Amino acid sequence: MPLASPPAPLTVVFDLDGTLVESAPDLVEALAAAMAAEGLPRLPADEVRGMMGAGARALVERGLRAEGVDLPEERMLELYRVFLDHYDAHIADRSHLFPGAEAALDRLAASGAKLAICTNKLERFAVKLLGELGAADRFGAIVGGDTFGVAKPDPKPLIGAIERVGGDPARAVMIGDSATDVETAKAAGIPSVVMSFGYTTTPPRELGGDVVIDHFDELDDALRRLGLAA
Missing domain, CATH: 3.40.50.1000 (HAD superfamily/HAD-like)
Structure with a gap:
């Protein structure tokens, strides 16, 4: 056999x-940079952690939604680029x-x-x-x-x-x-x-x-x- x-x-x-x-610490900072570019406050880290999992653009969208902000697509893309640029420069700081x-x-x-x-x-x-x-x-x-x-x-x-x-x-x-x-x-x-x-x-x-x-x-x-x- x-x-x-x-x-x-x-x-x-x-x-x-x-x-x-x-x-999360570096993603929180990248989102804070994008929010600041729109004059919005930093979100609590624990709140941001729950927004993660669907990618960077979704994270920015969820952060804006948490502040009740709905932006035109062009501005949304600008903030997304702010997020990506910041994250690229600080991807493994913490x-x-x-x-x-x-x-x-x-x-x-x-x-x-x-x-x-x-x-x-x-x-x-x-x-x-x-x-x-x-x-x-x-x-x-x-x-x-x-x-x-x-x-x-x-x-x-x-x-x-x-x-x-x-x-x-x-x-x-x-x-x-x-x-x-x-x-x-x-x-x-x-x-x-x-x-x-x-x-x-x-x-x-x-x-x-x-x-x-x-x-x-x-x-x-x-x-x-x-x-x-x-």
Whole structure:
């Protein structure tokens, strides 16, 4: 009797902001710069954290909406550019990997897992941020909200990230922190792990993910519970 083929390598796809990287402090400052350009006050950091997850333009729009401001498209684009310029210059002033993330990535790589990023951040900023943090080379693919012309929760970026690392969707998992990530994973037909410390106003255990964990030290066990141990 022929021996059974070993399972395909596990593909682990991470969201970026609020999942792998604590980037809120620098995003808060970029939004404050855009708001100041319109003569508007700085929003509280905790409030801004709950606005994140849909990309930079959506963050600026949500910040303006919080102040009851509705601007013409041309002015909105000007403020969006203020945000991008400020963020580009200060992308990793205070951002850092979440506790335990580096060790978890080491364990996954040692097990043979394929690693990728799927974020709604613009691809060039995702690459730059991970490069500044010394983590870009860990990932076989870094997919941003503009990489495929559509953003999460459309499943195309997630499927594309899996394909770019040569992974199998049947042996893949999405690690995220928001409803957007959970919806993306469901649309792609793959399980999701929710990090409870991320950027969401909805309680993490109400997002509909398959597993919720509180620290990267729990990721290996979460993958075992999903039957996806690398």
